[in-house]
Amino acid sequence: MARCGGRWSGFAPTDMSRIAIIAAMEQEVKPLIRAWKMRTLEREGRRYRLFEQGDAVLICGGIGVEAARRATEMVIQEARPARVVSVGFAGALDATLGVADVFEPRTVINAADGVRSETGFGQGTLVSFGAIAGREQKRRLRAAYGAAAVDMEAAAVAQGAQACGVEFAALKAISDAADFLMPATEQFVSSDGQFRTVRFALHVAVRPWLWGSTITLARNSARASRALSAAIEAYVRREASGSGWNTSGSSRERGLEQARRPSEAWTGHPHNPLEKR
Numbered sequence: 001m002a003r004c005g006g007r008w009s010g011f012a013p014t015d016m017s018r019i020a021i022i023a024a025m026e027q028e029v030k031p032l033i034r035a036w037k038m039r040t041l042e043r044e045g046r047r048y049r050l051f052e053q054g055d056a057v058l059i060c061g062g063i064g065v066e067a068a069r070r071a072t073e074m075v076i077q078e079a080r081p082a083r084v085v086s087v088g089f090a091g092a093l094d095a096t097l098g099v100a101d102v103f104e105p106r107t108v109i110n111a112a113d114g115v116r117s118e119t120g121f122g123q124g125t126l127v128s129f130g131a132i133a134g135r136e137q138k139r140r141l142r143a144a145y146g147a148a149a150v151d152m153e154a155a156a157v158a159q160g161a162q163a164c165g166v167e168f169a170a171l172k173a174i175s176d177a178a179d180f181l182m183p184a185t186e187q188f189v190s191s192d193g194q195f196r197t198v199r200f201a202l203h204v205a206v207r208p209w210l211w212g213s214t215i216t217l218a219r220n221s222a223r224a225s226r227a228l229s230a231a232i233e234a235y236v237r238r239e240a241s242g243s244g245w246n247t248s249g250s251s252r253e254r255g256l257e258q259a260r261r262p263s264e265a266w267t268g269h270p271h272n273p274l275e276k277r
Contacts, residue, residue: 019239020081020166021058021232022071022157023088027221028173032229033058043074050078056236057081061153065112065130068153072160083167083239086157087232089175089224090126090149091133091182093142099220100227101174103149108170110155111141117158119169124148126170128155132186138178149174171235173228175220181213 023029026049036051036058048071051058057079061071072084090103097103104122109115111129127147129137141150154170161168176182185200204210 018079018081018083019056019236020075020079020084021056021236022068022075022084022086022153023058023060024063024067024153025088026060028088028225029058029060029229029232031226032232041074041078043070046070048074050075054236055240064152065128065156068156069160072157076161076164076166081166083169084157084161085232085235086151086154086168086170086172087228088151088153088172089221089228090151090172091138091176091180092149092174092178093127093138094124094148095178097148097174097178099174099177100223102227102231103172103174105148105154105170105172108154108158108168109145109147110159111145112155115155115159117155117162117168121169126151126154126172128152132182134182135179142178171228171231173224173231175224176217180216182217 021029026033033051036053038049038051041048041050048059048061057075059071059075061067061074068086075081076084086108092098092101103124103126104119105124105126106119106122107125108117108119109125109127110117111127125145125147127141127145127150129141129150129152131137132152133141133150138150141147149172151172154172158168158170204214
């Protein structure tokens with residue numbers, strides 16, 4: 001059972017103006033959090049950096065299901081939010097999605113057990129898979145679920161939020177196109193969900209055949225980070241103005257529609273693969 005900071009599972013949250021944002025890695029949201037206040041929290045022997053700006057808090061919990069689950073429990077206990085938003089990079093399954101496109105799914109599916117979580121907003125489906133999906137795996141996920149994109153953490157965040165009676169949403173930036181040949185990175189993810197950047201760099205340095213895809217991945221990651229950060233900033237600003245809370249979706253969707261258009265909402269397109277998906 002999820003630990004909900006003293007609230008009974010399934011009941012309304014105590015702070016109806018607070019948004020908790022959960023990412024996997026700081027690199028995904030680096031442009032956003034530069035000016036946010038930061039404090040350190042420790043839970044169960046793990047240290048987290050919590051970033052705060054107004055009524056929004058953001059935590060980077062690490063890559064993968066368990067890291068996302070722990071971060072969701074922790075931030076709900078700490079911030080008592082009305083809504084939890086899973087943000088980060090995603091890989092495209094739909095060939096029409098490009099690097100740096102911002103995607104707000106209406107449905108999130110856990111590929112491990114088939115559980116579906118509805119956000120009530122956005123459009124399309126995001127599937128959460130338990131490993132970094134390469135090109136062939138993406139094709140299988142597209143065929144099985146009809147999903148537009150794949151990530152690793154959103155389903156775990158959704159289930160943790162719902163267990164505590166907290167609203168859930170997701171906002172993802174595409175970091176790798178459907179046909180991108182992803183270099184193997186899974187062995188560089190630690191047991192606590194951290195990406196071992198130095199080890200990966202040393203691994204690539206002596207394998208020239210990986211240089212091209214790794215450089216592309218890094219460039220795409222930077223683009224995705226900028227686009228995602230701008231989209232989150234627009235999302236938080238609109239929610240703080242009261243245009244999005246407990247609505248049928250019309251005003252909130254108009255705000256996110258603007259954020260989906262990189263040329264109008266920020267510079268560049270969103271997409272990034274190196275950090276995580």
